[in-house]
Amino acid sequence: MSPASRPPATSAFCLTLVRRQLTLAVRRPVDIGNPLLFFAMVVALFPLGLGPAPDKLADFAPGILWIIALLSSLLSSDTVFRSDFEDGSLEQLLLAPQPLYLSVLAYILAHWLITGALLALVSPLFAVMINLPSAAIPALVCALALGTAVLSLVGGIGAALTVGLKRGGMLISLLILPFYMPVLIFGSAAVRQAALGAPAAPYLAILGAMLCLAIALAPLAIAAGLRISVDA
């Protein structure tokens, strides 16, 4: 009952959430490094499995890079809400006066910045490892940046639904992998077109449209999933 400090505006609250999540991530650098290391390891497996012929690798490179990006996003999506669920922060988030739609979006944004955006930035390194034509690298970075944002949003739905389960890892894959497919199709197509010298813009535009749709709808599903998980 102290002199009232008013609840902060929604935008300020969301910025605080992003800052909080980023601080938490930076203090546990393993969580940031692991998906990247996973990516590097799996990329290194392909020349061993397919044979080190540069031409063959270059053919497969767009698909390989995208599938690994998908899997590494899948691995990290389980963690978005888990620690907050376990220590009770999630209950408090649901009770906050600010709209849950936007707070959830802030969580996903922070998650994307430390997984997808970072992956997109370092992806040229991995692309060189499996001989992707250098003309395709800008398209790869753009497609990964747009596509992983969709993956983070869709993965957030699975994370919200399974956060109450002790071992949600396998279930989350089964739930959300089907929704990853459109992103895989258009993401790898964008890179393949760029590798052939054709414009990648139409595919990137479709990825952008998917992102808009996911931003509009996924937070609703995530918020509902969180309420169910906390209720149960």
Add this chain to the structure above:
Amino acid sequence: MAQGQDGAALLRADALSLERGGRELFCGLSFTVRPGQLLQIEGPNGAGKTSLLRILAGLSRYGFGGRVHRQAPQLYLGHHPAVKALLTPRENLAWHVAGEGGHSDARIEAALEQVGLYGYEDVPSMTLSAGQHRRVNLARLYLSSAPLWLLDEPFTAIDKAGVAQLEQLLENHVQGGGAVILTSHQALQLTRLVEFIHLDAGLVA
């Protein structure tokens, strides 16, 4: 204890009923919480104390009967302290996900000092004990401006001096026009103020 008229009610519960695992925990539970009331929910283990508190807070939305009318901001403190081990106590309070925020540094320091964490403001919370985590959480009581507090076992893991101080805080809050609903197995020292909700026998005011 009937202070103020019905318009001043902070929370009204109408005919709440709850069934878990085929067993009816309570039914027809109706009560109104007004400023100046301190309600203690009593009952044996498994009587539904925490469930009732979660229904009142709005965390449980399905599976219960009746209605809850919330007419004032609430502060709910649950079983889990909602303290992040990787953040310092200061950051935990300043960036709290409950969205009350906007507390100045000085107020956070004062609140942490009140709960006996002076000097611990900037150490990572993972070096603190379970009781100290609870105390970081309790510091929110000093920062909050919500008139209605819902506290689930607030005395768990708190030492004797802390319990006395917390009871004093509850008394001040109630006398200052707030209200508190809490679950606890401990008998409060402030018996002259407390009213009880017995969960095995309906409301006994």
